[in-house]
Each structure stands twice: as structure tokens, then as C-alpha cells.
Amino acid sequence: MSDFLFARSLMGMSLAFHIIFAAIGVALPLLMVTAEGVYLRTGKPIYLELARRWSRGSAILFAVGAVSGTVLSFELGLLWPTFMEKAGAIIGMPFSLEGFAFFAEAIFLGVYLSGWKLLSPFVHWLSGVLVVIGGVSSAIFVVTANAWMNAPAGFKIVDGKITDIDPIAAMLNQASFHQVIHMVLSAFIATGFAVAAVHAFFLLRKKDDAFHRAALGIALVVGCVCVPLQIWSGDLSGREVGRLQPAKLAAMEAAYRTQNGAPLVVGGIPNDDAQTIKYAITLPRFLSLLAKRDPNATIAGLDQVPRSDWPNVRLVHWSFDVMASSGFALFFLSLTVALLAWKRRSLPDDRWLLRVLVAAGPLGFIAMEAGWMVTELGRQPWIIYGIMRTNEAVTPMPGLAVPFIIFTCVYLFLAFMVAYLLRREFFRAPAPGERQTTTASTRA
């Protein structure tokens, strides 16, 4: 493998881990304040215990997300110095705002964690809400910076030099809106269903455990509310990608030829040389319908793009299919859960449903990772779409295999430890006595 490929792998690997840590770090506080909110309204101590449990999970994820985020902000420069040299002045703005949002999140998480006894219940809950706002805002800002790489805006190029910089226009680029919505929702969905899976697993063992029932209820509400919105935002994203980055949409659908009434292509094995796809399921005219709202519309194929500017069609197409199918699986699961809950006016707890929820636990994260593969691999060979190629931006540093191997091991270690510690926190239902003492000590 070349140093260039190691640079890309290192960046991709760091992002792949960070996105999980960060997504849980953004979404778990929402579950936490929801639980505390329910406690404040109902006074049921079980929700307070739940909020405490989730606050400890948030603390672990926030710390790990903070260090993996630090690594990323340095890696931007370590691996892609030429990119940062050109782009820093244009997209530094959202990164700076992200820094402040992150700072606010860190401060109020500190307040939340150490303020259980010192603050009035409402102010304590409010500091938790600020943690959620800080986390969501930092996600928003950092995604606008990524969106700019897909839809560069806010500058002009005159004689090969960047001029007329407008950082606000860069931040409000055309890809920002749909990317931000899609990312934030996916964080809530992935975390919601993963947490639901954990508690469903315990309800399979002990059906009437009130603690796990309460937890499952909150996690399912968050997950099930967000999934239909995500289907809408996914549709919007698809149309916007078709408009802004036709090569990416063509790769997502392995559309080699420009067609009127283009079909939606699911699965199969794309072959770049033959420019065909084998063994795929095709839904006639569906791509035109989805992307342009017209079954006969023309969809640009990869034949409109020079071969040297093609992304990796196989990976982008397969990633897109993995994302979309995981998303739709969760959509149907959400519908089922909502329907059952509405009919019975209570938490659906059939054994088969709990089993399905356990199995669906990783789906949100799978969809999230696959979605990022679509966005990032689909942009290649560009680091700034249509402006700068990724291989022009890479560091001259040789031997990048070494940091790649070291950081991979470090991240695997972090992921293992986070999983192990969350298991300690979540997999342990509190014994009745323990629950009594914790609530007693908080009330004291």
C-alpha cells in the first residue's frame, strides 16, 4: 500500500471510531435528560437511577470522544496539510464555533456530574439540557465543514489563487442542511436502538424488571420518533446529492450510463471495465422518480464523468445499499413498535419483539458507518469536490504505515474498553437494595 492510501486509511479509521464515540456522546445525554425530566414530573426514583446510569455512560463517551476528536483535529493538518493550508481560512469558522460548543458541552457535563446534590433539581436538569444543546451544536458545526468539502462555496479562484473568501457562505453551503439533519438524526437513532437492544436483552431474562422497562421505553421513543424523519431526510439527501454531485449519485446506484427513466439498482456486483452490474435487483424508473420526482427524468451516469474522476463504484454502491437497507429495517421495526404501543397503550414486550430489538441493536451504527462511506468515498478522488484532489493534499511524510498501525491498535483498545465499561454500567441491573440507597443518598 502507498503512503497515500495509508493516509486515507488512517483518516478513515480515526473517523470511523470517532463517529461512534461522538454519536453516543451526543445522543446519550438526550436519553439522560429525558429520564431526569420524567423523574421530575413523576417523582419515580427509578427514572433518577436511570438518569444517573446514563450520565455515567455519557461521561465515559464524552471523555473518549474528546480525545478522539482532538486526534482528528490534529490529523487534518498532519495528514492533509495542503488541504488545511487552502481551506483553513474558509472553513475554520465552523471548527471554531464547534470548539466553543464543545467547550460548553464539557463545562455543563462537569456541572451535571458534580451537581447532583448542590443544584436545585430544575437547574440540574437544565445543565443536562445544555449538554445536549452543546453536543448537537458541535455536531452541526463540524458537519457543515464536511459538507463544504462536498459543495464548496464562499470563495473564488482567480489564476489558481483563492480569493474573495466568505466564511459564512462557506458554512451555509448547499450540502450543509441535508447533511446536518441526516447526521444528527442518525446519532439519535443509532444510540436509541443500541440502548434499546441492551435493555431488551435484560427484559428477555426478567420480564417485569421496572428499571429495564423504563429504559427501553425512553430509548424506543427517541429511536422510533427519529426514524421516519430520517427516511424523509434521506430522500432529501439523495435528491441534493444528485443535484450537487452527480458522480456520487451515479456511483451509489452503479449507474454507468446516462438514462431517461433510470432504475433503482439494489445489490449486485458492479464492473467498471464492462460498465455493467451483475446479479442486481432493479426497480424500473425508481431512481428517476426518487431523485427528480419524475419517472422519466434523465439521470446522469458515470459516462458523463472522466474515468479518472470516478469514485470506487463498488464500495460506494454497496455502502449505500447497506445504509438504506438497515435504515428501512429500522423503519419497519419502528412502525411495528409504534403500532403495538398504540394498540395496547403500554410498552410492547412480546418475547419475539424483544428478540428482534436485540438483533436490531447494531443496525443504526451499521447504517451510520455505511452512510459515511457513501459520503466520503463518493467524493473521491476529490478532497474539495471539483477543486482539489485528495492526493494533492497529502503530507510528504513517508512511512505512514507506522502511525496507521499504532493508531489502529490504540483505537481498538479504546473501543474495547468503552464497550467493557458500558457493559459494567448498563448490563448490571441495580439490586433493589442498591436502588433504595442511591435514591436515599440523593434526597439527603
Add this chain to the structure above:
Amino acid sequence: MLELLIAAALLLSLIFYAVTGGADSGGGMWDLLASGPRRDEQRNAIARAIGPIWEANHVWLILIVVLLFTAFPSAFAVTMTALFIPFSLMLIGVIFRGSAFIFRKYDSPAKEVQGRWSTLFGAASFFTPFVQGMILGALATGQIRVSEGRVATGFLAGWLTPFAFACGFFALALCAFLAAVYLTIDTKDRELENDFRFRALCSGIALAPIAAAAFLFAKNGAPEIFHGLTNWWAIPLIGLTSGCAVVALVSLWFRKFVAARATSIATASLVLIGWSAAQFPYLVVPDITIHAAAAPAITLRLLLIALCLGGALLFPSLFFLYRIFKSNQ
């Protein structure tokens, strides 16, 4: 003018990082070096002092890097290219310091498990500020050269010099000193207080020979800094810095811990101010100046607005956090 204001904000962030995040690193060092009959009590006191505020302290580092790449993108590109190796090492230190601390807190309370995380946390707390000191030193050596916007001196220039190592050791001693001074205030127990007072005195006294060594190495190793420190304004500044350090040590001796904290913070701030004044106007000596590396005015102006608004929001919140946190102890 704008670029100078941003550069000042950068220096200010560096000072905040040193006196908060740096002190957290120092805490990790004393954790690893905990000894004597009150070993566990020392460790507990350190863990309580760092508690859930180290992330907030750590964010200064992120702010520094973001300010650097937004306001001085070409300096950022050069720095990250030439110092790829020490920055990567620093990141590994940052990862283990942060994660080991939080893992220790949430992992099993069993002694051997806690001990393992303590060792990792402590080792990373030594390693990280040492490398950070080396990096700052390397930027001042004048050995990182740039031609036509590209680094011309490879990946080993600057940071493997005696001057950079001296800066690394100075950073270590400074972090250890700040941490020990803060800990004298954080603890109520008289004997524990004495432990940290002794450690503060030792590390504070150690600063003097290390600073002298760095100064001597600077003559050949970082001539620009050496030259800067022999300017007319340098004598009173060095005098003031040493004066603060001496007052801090005397206050420690007489158990005036609040005064010791104020003067030790002043010492650390003055060291960084003096270093940046000596290096002015260079970001990377001798090819990249603050002025030449600055982003277009519109970026700087917006950044400045963001800094003011962010500061107006952050400082009251940060103050609130520290108050809540201290009254919790």
C-alpha cells in the same frame, strides 16, 4: 492589527491551557510518584482535583489548534508537516492520559486494576507535556526552514535538539509545580498538605536550573530567542518572572498557599509571555511570521467576533463549573 489580536488570543489560550490542562498533567505526574505513608490519600486528592473538569481544561488545546488553522493556515500546514512525529507522539499521550483517567474512574475498584490505570495515566501525564514543550521549543530553534511554502528541512529538524529537550523538561517541571501548588489548597488534611507543599517546593526549585540550561542551550540552539531575551525589555521581564517564582516559593514556605497559587500562575503566564515576546513576530522561526501567515481579514474579523461572543458565554460558565466543583469537595 487583526492578526496580532488573534495571535494574542492564541497566546492567552496557551496560557490557560498551561495553567489548567498543564496542571492536570502535573497531577498525573504526582499520581505516578505518589509515595510515603499517605500514598493512597495523595492519589485520591489528585483524582478529586482533576475530577470532571479535566475535559473542560483540555478543550483549550483544541481551541489552540483551531485558532491556528483558521487564522494562520500556512503556519499550521508547515508546523504539522515538519513536526509530524512529535505531534503524533503527543496525540498518543493525549489519548492515554484522558482515557486512562476516565477508565480508572469507571473500572473495577480492585487495587490491581486501579494501579494499572494509574500507571498508564501517570506515564502519559509525563509524556504529553514533555512532547508539547519539545514542540514549542522546536518552533523557536530556527531549524525548520520553508521554501516556496513547503517544508525544506525534513521531519527531524528542530525537535531533537538539546534546546527542545530542555523546553520539554521545563514544561514537565512547570506542570508538576503548578499541580503541587494547587493541591496544597485543595486538601484540608494538614499532613497531606505538607506532602504537596514539599513537592511544590522541590519542583519549583528545579525550575531554576532547567530554565538556566534552556537559556544556555538557546545561545546556539535558538539564537532568535536568545537574541530576543537580551533585548532591553527582557531584563525587567525576566526579573519579574523570577521574582514571581521566588515569591511563590517563599509563600509556600510560609504556608501562604493562596498567594503561592496566584504567583505560580503568574510565573507560568510570564514564562509564556516572555517566550512569545522573544519569538515575535515569528510563528515558525525564521521563515513564517504572524503577518505573512495570516488568513484574509474577513476570516480574522469573524473569528474575533466568535471569540468575543464565545468568551462572553464561556467564562461565566467556566466560573460556575469551578464554583460548583470546589464546593462539592
